[in-house]
Amino acid sequence: TAICWPNDINPKLEQAGFRLRAYDNLSGAERAWLTEYFLRKVYPVLTPLVFDPSHPFPQISNLSLNLAVKLLDPVDGGVH
Known part of the structure; x- marks a missing residue:
């Protein structure tokens, strides 16, 4: 993803008028x-899933849009 974002995804978004x-x-x-947009359109369709050593890999349905996020704690550097 570190290569895809600056070389492919972001330029295409900018060409389509997104900044x-x-x-x-x-x-x-x-x-x-x-x-308001987030509360009305995005939040109602979010389904958070946890994936860590104490939880099995979640079932992800086919043909659905999914986003994986890794969070870095700025205080202790922990990865979540």
């Missing part, structure tokens, strides 16, 4: 719109 911006660089109106 990634830091949350801190958004105006109050943009933040309000994104919050």
